[in-house]
Amino acid sequence: xxxxxxxxxxxxxxMGALTSVVERAEEVIKGEMKPKDLxxxxxxxxxxxxxxxxxxxxxxxxxxxxxxxxxxLKQKLRHVTAARENLKSVWKQIIEKFSTKxxxxxxxxxxxxxxxxxxxxx
Numbered sequence: 001x002x003x004x005x006x007x008x009x010x011x012x013x014x015m016g017a018l019t020s021v022v023e024r025a026e027e028v029i030k031g032e033m034k035p036k037d038l039x040x041x042x043x044x045x046x047x048x049x050x051x052x053x054x055x056x057x058x059x060x061x062x063x064x065x066x067x068x069x070x071x072x073l074k075q076k077l078r079h080v081t082a083a084r085e086n087l088k089s090v091w092k093q094i095i096e097k098f099s100t101k102x103x104x105x106x107x108x109x110x111x112x113x114x115x116x117x118x119x120x121x122x
Contacts, residue, residue: 004094011084018077021045025070028062035062045073 021042027033035058046054049072058065 004091007087008091011080011087015077015080015084017041017045018073018080022070022073022077025066025073029066029070035059035066049073049076 021038024033024038024042028035028038038058043055043058046058046069049069054065054069058069
């Protein structure tokens with residue numbers, strides 16, 4: 001159960017980071033931001049995609065390079081989104097299975113106590 005929650009959290013964080021990075025890179029392409037304002041999250045995502053140090057390449061020729069990087073980041077975001085959709089059913093099954101185990105005899109006992117309380121009260 002905890003592994004499932006961790007995976008859900010990590011996927012959500014990754015999707016948020018990719019979305020943010022794509023938006024910022026598009027702002028630089030439009031001229032609304034400067035390349036130096038992209039931040040560490042951008043370079044970390046780019047490093048995950050391409051490896052190595054992309055900082056110098058982006059700062060030297062950002063107009064040419066950012067278009068390619070943004071398309072790759074969008075592709076990665078689509079991939080993560082599709083993976084998340086595929087995993088939702090698996091996560092749902094795990095959560096339901098865990099919830100059923102949690103409810104077990106304890107839930108039945110508490111329901112009996114509620115029924116007794118209702119009978120005593122009325």
